[in-house]
Amino acid sequence: MNYLAIIIGGILINNYIFSRFLGLCPFWGVSKQVETATGMSLAVIFVMTMASGVTWILNRYLLERFGLNYMQTIAFILVIATLVQFVEMVILKVSPVLYQALGIYLPLITTNCAVLGVALLNITEGYNFLESVVSGAASAVGWSLAIILFAGIRERLAFAPISPSMRGFPIALVATGLMSIAFFGFQGLFRGILF
């Protein structure tokens, strides 16, 4: 039940884009086409799931054990940066096809605040190892859902007659706001059943 709550919470209720404001730079940066958005999504799901697990282990067995909690931010960002590099090398070695698809998106992920965000939030929520990994994966799926949906809207926006001053970021922001209202509907959906 707890895992179901984490999964539905991560994907729909506390969606990283529409409710927690995490990972917005790539959300607007690579959402011009559904194809690139999908590529970025796969890379983010991969890295966020791994980062959740690795930072949990790091926090429990290194930082907490030696009373180094104040080093959390520095340790996490270094581990995430290294992890991204490592993942990039492994993918290149194991599957050049996948590397072709994800390659250009991977370096961008280091500065995606959703990755560091999920690592820090897992610790704040007090999740255990498995819960952290599930929460990382679910949040990443929620982020992907948001960016792919938005890329679909944006492809239409490109041809829509929009007043000149609204073109570009303003209309993208307002569209995101409207999608956020739609996702707001999920807030009450599971209240009382799961939480």
Added chain:
Amino acid sequence: MRRLWNTFSNGIINENPVLRMVIGMCAPLAVTTAVANGFWMGIAVIFVLTASNALVSLLRKVVPAEIRIPIFIVVIATFTTVADLTLKAIQPDIHAKLGVFVPLIVVNCIILARAEAFASKNNLLYSVADGLGMAIGFTLSLLVLASIRELLGNGTWWGLQVFPQTFEPAIVMILPPGAFVTLGYLLAGLNVLTGKTEGTRGT
């Protein structure tokens, strides 16, 4: 002297990170539910950006080009930790409200962008001026955004009742959708004022 002033004011007006460049958007949208939150977030960013620009500028001749990004990130992470712990000590309530967004200053694109694009190429004085200008520009746009949202969403400004009690606040303004819509219309308004008809970037 004139060049120094231009470097400083560039971040506030021409290249305002939030309202002009539209980068590092997570924190501005998330913390502007109340003016006080936006203000303290701004103070934290002023400290981190100025200090990291200064240190990156001092280190620019000794840092090997290949590993400069990891080094910049460590520098930024160090100052972010200092800001995080200091804020926790002096403003525990605000710190709790800002939550994860204080440590997340470390991945804010503005800070790494200034380290890479400006501080690693300029001397200490100009780097500090650039950092201060950018961070003050960031803080001012946070205050504008937070003022609109708090006034319309809660009828208050920094906790003070502005509108009469009969005013029915639009709660949506302090909820996530309000953040996106407010910033969208703010940017559109600026485009009208400056006579700029094309978006800064993107479609």
